[in-house]
Amino acid sequence: MDHRSCGTIDYVDPRDMMKVYCNCGRIIGLDAAQMNLKLSLRKELQCTHCRNSRISRDIEELNALFEGTPEEGI
Secondary structure, three states, X not given: OOHHHXXXXXXXXXXXXXEEEOOOOOEEEEEHHHHHHHHHOOOOOOOHHHHHHHHHHXXXXXXXXXXXXXXXXX
């Protein structure tokens, strides 16, 4: 029996995984299709920590843009 048929829906064969470095120096394991998609969209290959930090900064910037700073309401 093929081992792929026994895996979960999100199973990625280790042979399809690519190891790359994040800008912070961490090693990221991405499957080849995911890596190629991100590169074709000109996105950075980021580790979970850097990605979460970037998303938090983006959310804070959007909140500041749309809600304004507290001093503006005074």
